[in-house]
Amino acid sequence: MSGADGNKSSHTELSSQVFLDLVDSVIADVASECHRVARLGLDRDLEVVEEELRLSVEARAKVADPSNNLETNTKFVVDIFGQTHPPVASEVFNCMNCGRQIVAGRFAPHLEKCMGKGRKARAKATRSTTAAAQNRYARHSPNPRYSPYPNSVSENQLASGSPGVADEDCTNGTVRENVKGG
Amino acid sequence: MKHSVNRPPTPDEDDAAEGFEKDELTLREIINVKLVESGEKENLMELVRDRLVECGWKDEMRIACREHVKKKGRKDVTVDELIRVITPKGRASVPDSVKAELLNRIQNFIVSAAL
Numbered sequence: 260m261s262g263a264d265g266n267k268s269s270h271t272e273l274s275s276q277v278f279l280d281l282v283d284s285v286i287a288d289v290a291s292e293c294h295r296v297a298r299l300g301l302d303r304d305l306e307v308v309e310e311e312l313r314l315s316v317e318a319r320a321k322v323a324d325p326s327n328n329l330e331t332n333t334k335f336v337v338d339i340f341g342q343t344h345p346p347v348a349s350e351v352f353n354c355m356n357c358g359r360q361i362v363a364g365r366f367a368p369h370l371e372k373c374m375g376k377g378r379k380a381r382a383k384a385t386r387s388t389t390a391a392a393q394n395r396y397a398r399h400s401p402n403p404r405y406s407p408y409p410n411s412v413s414e415n416q417l418a419s420g421s422p423g424v425a426d427e428d429c430t431n432g433t434v435r436e437n438v439k440g441g
Numbered sequence: 442m443k444h445s446v447n448r449p450p451t452p453d454e455d456d457a458a459e460g461f462e463k464d465e466l467t468l469r470e471i472i473n474v475k476l477v478e479s480g481e482k483e484n485l486m487e488l489v490r491d492r493l494v495e496c497g498w499k500d501e502m503r504i505a506c507r508e509h510v511k512k513k514g515r516k517d518v519t520v521d522e523l524i525r526v527i528t529p530k531g532r533a534s535v536p537d538s539v540k541a542e543l544l545n546r547i548q549n550f551i552v553s554a555a556l
Contacts, residue, residue, distance in 0.1 A: 298518070
C-alpha cells in the first residue's frame with residue numbers, strides 16, 4: 260500500500276463506503292417493513308393514518324404546552340366516547356326515604372340528615388312518628404329545640420322496638436313531615 | 442462471481458478509476474470480514490439504527506414509503522421499488538451528527554485493525 264497519507268485518504272473513502280453500506284442496510288430494512296405493511300393492509304386506511312398522525316402531533320403539542328392547566332383538565336375529563344362528566348352529578352331524583360327531590364351530588368349529605376345519623380336528625384325523625392308523640396311534645400314544653408331526648412327514645416321503643424331503626428319511623432312520618440313543612 | 446453475503450451494488454454507485462475500484466472492493470471485503478468477525482459490524486448496525494430512529498429519520502422514510510404506496514397502489518409495490526425510491530433521499534437526509542459519529546467509529550476500527 261502507499262504511504263501514510265494514501266492510507267488516510269483511503270481510510271476516509273473506506274469509512275464512507277462502510278457507512279453507506281450500513282445506511283443502505285437500514286434503508287432496506289425500512290423498505291421491507293413498509294412493503295410488508297402495505298401488502299398486508301396493516302396500515303388500515305391511509306387517510307385514517309394521516310388523520311391519526313395529525314392528531315398525535317396536536318396531542319403532543321398539547322402535552323408539551325406548559326400553559327395547559329392540568330387541574331382544570333382533570334375536572335373536565337373526556338372519556339373515550341367524548342363525553343364529559345361534570346365533577347358534581349347534577350341529576351335530580353326523588354329520595355326513597357322522604358320523597359323529596361334531591362340533587363344526586365347532594366344525596367349523601369341529604370341521606371345523613373334524612374335517615375338519622377346523628378342526634379338531631381334522630382330526634383327530628385322520632386318527633387313525627389305518632390300523634391301520641393306529638394302530643395307528648397306539646398305537653399312537655401314548648402321549646403323548639405330537640406331537648407327531650409330520653410322521651411324520644413322511649414317513643415322510639417314504643418313505635419318500633421329498636422332505637423336503631425329510624426327509617427321505619429321516617430316512612431311513617433313522611434306525611435307528617437310534609438304537612439309540617441319540614 | 443455472486444457475492445451472496447453482500448447486497449448487489451446500489452444503482453447510484455459512482456466509483457473513481459477502475460483499477461482503484463478493484464482494489465477498493467477487495468479492501469472493502471477485507472474490512473467487511475473483519476467487521477463481522479469482531480462483532481463490530483453488529484454494534485455499528487445497532488448504533489446506526491438507534492440514532493436514525495431517535496432523530497426521526499426512520500419515520501420520515503416510512504412516510505415517504507407510504508406516499509409511494511398511496512401513489513402506486515397497495516398491491517403493486519415491490520421491495521426493490523421502495524428501496525429505489527427512498528435510497529437517494531435516505532442517504533441525503535442522515536443528520537450530520539450521526540454521520541460524523543459513525544464515520545469516527547469506523548475509522549477508529551480501521552486504524553485499530555492495522556490496515
